[in-house]
Amino acid sequence: MTEPAPVYASGVDHERLTAQLRFILEVDKLKRILRRNLLVDGSRRENDAEHSWHLALTARVFAEYAPQGTDIEHVVELLLVHDIVEIDAGDTFVYDTRMSASQAERERVAADRIFALLPKDQATYARGLWEEFEARLTPEARFAKAIDRLAPMLANWHTDGGTWVQYGVTKDQVLEKVRIIAEGSEALGSYATALIEDADRRGYFSRK
Amino acid sequence: MTEPAPVYASGVDHERLTAQLRFILEVDKLKRILRRNLLVDGSRRENDAEHSWHLALTARVFAEYAPQGTDIEHVVELLLVHDIVEIDAGDTFVYDTRMSASQAERERVAADRIFALLPKDQATYARGLWEEFEARLTPEARFAKAIDRLAPMLANWHTDGGTWVQYGVTKDQVLEKVRIIAEGSEALGSYATALIEDADRRGYFSRK
Numbered sequence: 001m002t003e004p005a006p007v008y009a010s011g012v013d014h015e016r017l018t019a020q021l022r023f024i025l026e027v028d029k030l031k032r033i034l035r036r037n038l039l040v041d042g043s044r045r046e047n048d049a050e051h052s053w054h055l056a057l058t059a060r061v062f063a064e065y066a067p068q069g070t071d072i073e074h075v076v077e078l079l080l081v082h083d084i085v086e087i088d089a090g091d092t093f094v095y096d097t098r099m100s101a102s103q104a105e106r107e108r109v110a111a112d113r114i115f116a117l118l119p120k121d122q123a124t125y126a127r128g129l130w131e132e133f134e135a136r137l138t139p140e141a142r143f144a145k146a147i148d149r150l151a152p153m154l155a156n157w158h159t160d161g162g163t164w165v166q167y168g169v170t171k172d173q174v175l176e177k178v179r180i181i182a183e184g185s186e187a188l189g190s191y192a193t194a195l196i197e198d199a200d201r202r203g204y205f206s207r208k
Numbered sequence: 209m210t211e212p213a214p215v216y217a218s219g220v221d222h223e224r225l226t227a228q229l230r231f232i233l234e235v236d237k238l239k240r241i242l243r244r245n246l247l248v249d250g251s252r253r254e255n256d257a258e259h260s261w262h263l264a265l266t267a268r269v270f271a272e273y274a275p276q277g278t279d280i281e282h283v284v285e286l287l288l289v290h291d292i293v294e295i296d297a298g299d300t301f302v303y304d305t306r307m308s309a310s311q312a313e314r315e316r317v318a319a320d321r322i323f324a325l326l327p328k329d330q331a332t333y334a335r336g337l338w339e340e341f342e343a344r345l346t347p348e349a350r351f352a353k354a355i356d357r358l359a360p361m362l363a364n365w366h367t368d369g370g371t372w373v374q375y376g377v378t379k380d381q382v383l384e385k386v387r388i389i390a391e392g393s394e395a396l397g398s399y400a401t402a403l404i405e406d407a408d409r410r411g412y413f414s415r416k
């Protein structure tokens with residue numbers, strides 16, 4: 001772990017600021033956690049930090065497709081922290097069933113460590129955001145998850161099938177993820193369905 | 209420019225969604241715009257997209273150091289879009305006075321092109337966010353800019369002086385940036401001052 005500079009700022013609670021800095025420095029590591037999907041131009045794999053930025057911005061642009069009453073600023077908050085546990089747990093490819101089995105436990109242990117770096121009140125709040133995202137019990141969490149599932153589909157479509165082709169993913173497997181999108185946003189679910197039909201016509205899915 | 213998939217989603221305004229997708233795909237390029245500073249672990253240069261994510265999260269963690277009444281969710285919004293113009297204009301190193309002279313004009317032209325990809329109402333709104341950030345006339349913009357100035361100082365301190373050493377930056381040059389931090393947040397200005405004094409003791413600044 002990276003220890004903050006040993007300096008004292010006048011008029012600031014030193015212990016509290018140090019805990020906040022420890023968290024801020026620690027999450028820098030999210031920039032080195034690579035996802036399976038490529039950037040839209042196909043040049044390299046995407047990392048979790050830039051992915052989280054892209055999702056937060058996409059949520060704002062697509063705000064009108066969230067169910068009425070959805071708090072978009074809260075969606076953004078969820079997306080900013082949603083992948084932080086992957087600093088310890090790593091990115092689990094959504095079509096990797098073997099890794100997905102142990103994912104929940106690995107991510108819980110990671111959350112225990114990383115969010116606890118913050119001062120207690122903020123640690124509880126930030127961990128709550130992550131749990132809310134995972135549980136998908138609020139419209140905000142469902143919309144955030146929909147954006148998270150749609151983004152790699154866009155990247156795959158624009159990189160000749162991307163991870164669908166690379167890992168031999170079937171159309172049925174992808175349609176399961178489309179269902180998660182539709183649960184967060186009817187309009188985006190409809191778009192994802194159309195996109196997957198087109199991807200199927202282009203032969204991007206495995207027939208196995 | 210990357211053209212969205214030619215697919216039609218039922219019950220969605222096709223033209224509007226296509227414009228939104230065009231913007232979302234275009235800003236993917238921010239992931240390839242490199243800044244001068246390194247990641248906190250020194251492993252490579254930081255890109256603008258992951259930088260924007262880190263700032264947005266840092267703004268939330270440091271919310272209590274913003275002047276009373278500051279709308280932190282608006283700060284986050286400003287930070288999510290603040291570097292998008294660099295897709296065309298490139299990153300301008302804050303201590304590069306030659307490039308800084310032409311920066312405003314290059315960034316204005318970039319804003320004209322990139323934000324205009326969005327549907328008109330959203331284009332106006334998003335461009336307004338960028339202009340607000342640049343003008344620093346609101347507490348939200350001043351706090352956002354403070355976070356933007358503090359982040360590379362943290363990275364430099366943790367990478368043995370980083371760009372300060374690499375480019376022979378003087379303490380006076382850095383103290384000018386500290387002033388911008390103090391204008392956005394008294395507490396963070398105080399912390400930045402202490403950090404720079406410590407960096408000076410460590411010999412990270414040029415004496416020229």
Ligand SMILES: [Ca+2]
Nearest residue numbers: 083086091092
């Ligand atoms: Ca993930």
